[in-house]
Amino acid sequence: MTTTINSNGNQLIASFIGRLDTAAAISTAEAVKPLMEAQEKEIILDCSQLEYISSSGLRIFLSIRKEAAQHNSKVIVKDINADIRQVFMMTGFLSLFDIQ
Amino acid sequence: MVRRFWILVLAAVVLESIACVQYIYSYYAIKHEACERAKCELRAAELEIDLVMCEQEHALQMAVALIERYIDEPDSLAAMSRIMLQSMPNTSNLGLAFVSGYYNKKQHWFEIYTHRDTVDGKPTIITREIGGPNHDYFKDEWYQNAFLHDSCWWSEPYYDNSGARSMVVTCSHPIRNKKGEIVGTAGIDVSLAYLASMDNLQVFQDSYYSIQSSNGLDIVALPDTTGGRKYLVFNEEIDATGWHIAIVIPEDVLFADLRKTGLVVLILMLIGLGLVAFILYRSAKNVQSIVSMTAKEERMLGELEIAREIQNAMLPKVFPPFLDHTDLNIFGFVRPAKEIGGDLYDFYIRHDKLFFCVGDVSGKGIPASLIMSMTRSLFRSVTAHEERAEQIVSLMNDALSEENELNMFITLFLGVLDTKTGVLEYCNAGHNAPMLMAGGQWQRAEVIPNIPIGIDKGYPFKAQSMTLHPNEELFIYTDGLTEAENINHEQFGEERMLSSLQAMKYSTPRKLVEAMQKSVDTFVAEAPQSDDLTMLAIRYQLPAIVMRNDIQQIPTLAEWIDSLNIPMELNMPVNLALEEAVSNVMLYAYPDGHGFVFVEFAQTPASIIFTITDSGIPFDPTQKPEADISLSAEQREIGGLGIHLVRKLMDEIRYERIDNKNILTLVKHV
Numbered sequence: 004m005t006t007t008i009n010s011n012g013n014q015l016i017a018s019f020i021g022r023l024d025t026a027a028a029i030s031t032a033e034a035v036k037p038l039m040e041a042q043e044k045e046i047i048l049d050c051s052q053l054e055y056i057s058s059s060g061l062r063i064f065l066s067i068r069k070e071a072a073q074h075n076s077k078v079i080v081k082d083i084n085a086d087i088r089q090v091f092m093m094t095g096f097l098s099l100f101d102i103q
Numbered sequence: 104m105v106r107r108f109w110i111l112v113l114a115a116v117v118l119e120s121i122a123c124v125q126y127i128y129s130y131y132a133i134k135h136e137a138c139e140r141a142k143c144e145l146r147a148a149e150l151e152i153d154l155v156m157c158e159q160e161h162a163l164q165m166a167v168a169l170i171e172r173y174i175d176e177p178d179s180l181a182a183m184s185r186i187m188l189q190s191m192p193n194t195s196n197l198g199l200a201f202v203s204g205y206y207n208k209k210q211h212w213f214e215i216y217t218h219r220d221t222v223d224g225k226p227t228i229i230t231r232e233i234g235g236p237n238h239d240y241f242k243d244e245w246y247q248n249a250f251l252h253d254s255c256w257w258s259e260p261y262y263d264n265s266g267a268r269s270m271v272v273t274c275s276h277p278i279r280n281k282k283g284e285i286v287g288t289a290g291i292d293v294s295l296a297y298l299a300s301m302d303n304l305q306v307f308q309d310s311y312y313s314i315q316s317s318n319g320l321d322i323v324a325l326p327d328t329t330g331g332r333k334y335l336v337f338n339e340e341i342d343a344t345g346w347h348i349a350i351v352i353p354e355d356v357l358f359a360d361l362r363k364t365g366l367v368v369l370i371l372m373l374i375g376l377g378l379v380a381f382i383l384y385r386s387a388k389n390v391q392s393i394v395s396m397t398a399k400e401e402r403m404l405g406e407l408e409i410a411r412e413i414q415n416a417m418l419p420k421v422f423p424p425f426l427d428h429t430d431l432n433i434f435g436f437v438r439p440a441k442e443i444g445g446d447l448y449d450f451y452i453r454h455d456k457l458f459f460c461v462g463d464v465s466g467k468g469i470p471a472s473l474i475m476s477m478t479r480s481l482f483r484s485v486t487a488h489e490e491r492a493e494q495i496v497s498l499m500n501d502a503l504s505e506e507n508e509l510n511m512f513i514t515l516f517l518g519v520l521d522t523k524t525g526v527l528e529y530c531n532a533g534h535n536a537p538m539l540m541a542g543g544q545w546q547r548a549e550v551i552p553n554i555p556i557g558i559d560k561g562y563p564f565k566a567q568s569m570t571l572h573p574n575e576e577l578f579i580y581t582d583g584l585t586e587a588e589n590i591n592h593e594q595f596g597e598e599r600m601l602s603s604l605q606a607m608k609y610s611t612p613r614k615l616v617e618a619m620q621k622s623v624d625t626f627v628a629e630a631p632q633s634d635d636l637t638m639l640a641i642r643y644q645l646p647a648i649v650m651r652n653d654i655q656q657i658p659t660l661a662e663w664i665d666s667l668n669i670p671m672e673l674n675m676p677v678n679l680a681l682e683e684a685v686s687n688v689m690l691y692a693y694p695d696g697h698g699f700v701f702v703e704f705a706q707t708p709a710s711i712i713f714t715i716t717d718s719g720i721p722f723d724p725t726q727k728p729e730a731d732i733s734l735s736a737e738q739r740e741i742g743g744l745g746i747h748l749v750r751k752l753m754d755e756i757r758y759e760r761i762d763n764k765n766i767l768t769l770v771k772h773v
Contacts, residue, residue, distance in 0.1 A: 025686040026657040055675065057682050058744035068736050086675040093751040094744055095732025 006034035014045045019053040023060030032063050039070040046071055051082035056090055068099060079103055107383045114379045118372045125368065129361050137306065137335060137357050141350040144303050145339035148312075151301070153343045155193070159274055159293050160255050162191040167276045167289045170199060174280050177206045177213070181230045184217035188228050194291045195219055195271075198233075199278065200240045201287035214240050249277040249288035257344060260295055260316045270295040270322050272344075299323050310352040317345035325351060407442040407469075414443050414472055417479050422613060425452055430522055430573075432642040433459075434612035436620060437635065438583075444635035445471025446581050447479050451486075457520040458486040458495075461639050463534065463581040464513045465555075471635075474511050474557075478503065482517075492519050492530040493566035496556060500532070504560035512555040516579050518641075520571065525643055527577075530566040532556045537579040538604055541572070545604040548577070571643040573705065576612065578604060578619075583636035587623050590630045595623050612640030652689050652698040652717075657682055660702065667704055669711055673771060677711065680752035683745035684715050684724065684767055692719025692765060708773075710754070715767040722765055723758045724749070 004027035009016045015038055023031055038046050046067065056064075064080070071078045080100045083091065091097045166187045173179050180199060188197050196218035203211050212234030220229050240246045248256040258273040275290035304312040314322040333354040340347055355362075422434050435448045445464030450457060460482050464471040478499070485498045496517050503513065516537055518529040533555035539548040551565045571577070580600070587595040603622040607615045616638045623636070648663040650656040664678050681702065688700050698719055705712040730740070730747040749756060755770035 022658075022661070024657050024661065024682055025689075026655050029654075055678070057679055057686070058748055059686070061744050062741050065736065065739065065741060072737060089675070090679065090748070093732075093748060094730075095734075099736045099739070 018049040022055040028059035141337035443472040446635035446637040461579040462515040496530040500556035503557035512557040540576040576642040581637040583634035647703040676752040
């Protein structure tokens, strides 16, 4: 699991590659810290290469979402696969995120 | 050597002591016996002499009584004397002597002497008048003593050189007239010749006796040959006569037999000692050979012990053998009847295939064990490049048949189990058909018997195949099990084996084999083990994974789930549900961080089942409240999603707390 963050103008693009399971969640949580402090940015969570997510991954997404709301930022989840979409659905995340 | 000498000395002393005691005892016994016998004979002799004396006395008294009746007719006395002597067969003569001038017509001396004689070869009795100046009987003791004692008187024995020409004694008795006055003396001579031939007094051959008169005259004298020897002397005084009888027994005569016996005993003892010495010498040699045998045997035993260890080391004996193959549970057991045996089992995994075999070499002991090692090596080397059961057995057979001059053969069951599919290919070479537990029932597996290996090179062995399903089990054994005998020579048999198997049908191979071992041992009891005993149980069981209590183990859980070949569409839900459940355990069950999480997989046609077990603190995730997913992001809690996901992804969730373990069962319908 690797996480990269790219800045593109007002956008902060976080790319998740691999499986975001409980084991990977610790390093991922560390890796996404810059997103938590972003003020008035458009935060894009690029999930095109995310294979799998567990609840610990979802918690990271929810944390980002909560922080963003406090810092007037907007979170967009991009390109989730069918499995992840199912997980989002089951957890009510589909209604919490702007999914594109 | 020294010890042997002392044993010999001891034996000699013991034998000598026995001989001495026996000798001394016999000596006194013989002496006592001789003494008793002598006394007895002496008394008998005394009695005999007394009887003779009494008889003579009586005869004399009778004669005197007759004479006194005819005392007034002196001329008739001669004739009467003859008649009287005739009636006294033991008396040799009779003398009647009268006082001087008793008969006036007669002269100063008057004595009638009647005696026995032999005239012309015929015994006759002669009577003479012998009184006169040449025969002045008045001075004779025999004559005088009748007057002095006025009764029967016995003279001392004397040698009569005129008449009897032997030792004689004279008995005299007074003769009275009608007025009662003593007028003469009647006397008889009693020959003592009979005393010299009293056989009874000769108590032993070569013993002697002597009779002496009271004044020391020899009546029967000892022979001259008695000088220079030791004697036992027994004396007796005869009351009537005052004579002394002595029985004289030379010791050399008395103890001749004892000495002879002693000599024989001595010779026998020497022979005995020689024999003892010989036995000692031989036994010492034997002991030496026994000692050297023992040393040899000890070395042999030591070598056997090493051989046993080598043989033992050949067999897999770490159980469970494959930590990365939790789908296989195997337990093997071998117990040779002797230090080393001809039974074998072996197994190992190559490329996810389990190669295993159970074999029984004909015979027991060292030869069988050597063939057993060969067979085991062949098994390993052939299976290293060959996966087909038929081929493996054929190759092993060919190799073993090639140089089998001892004509030893091996019954073998060989199997190749594909752990991924459960397909078991097996070949039975003359071995007992293994037992198979399928559908909750133990039964004999179907086998083509073939023939044992090592007999016929090129024999076309035929293999078979079957599919082992999860929780099915194979029990392979050697005839040491079914043919185990108790003291009544009854065999354990297939029936007892089957019932033992049936009783343990859901237990692990280790428990199964151990129960079987206990069962057969109980049956056999005191009887010695007659044959090598081998058991191998293989259970193709539910896949399982063991993880340390570490979140970083989660990826291995994912890999394991991938390997289960569950339907594709279920892969993600199962993966996620298990991860959530397992990470929940890892986060909460072990507060101190250390522990294990065990996950088992089971499949039924309708569902797939996972069981998660941990031995942490009691923790029931099903009691967690349902997360409210309808809340807005601002309202939502960060946690609580995991168990929510498990509930959503799985069709059933069950929690149990058994044996201090948390057991969470997740079921997904297919």
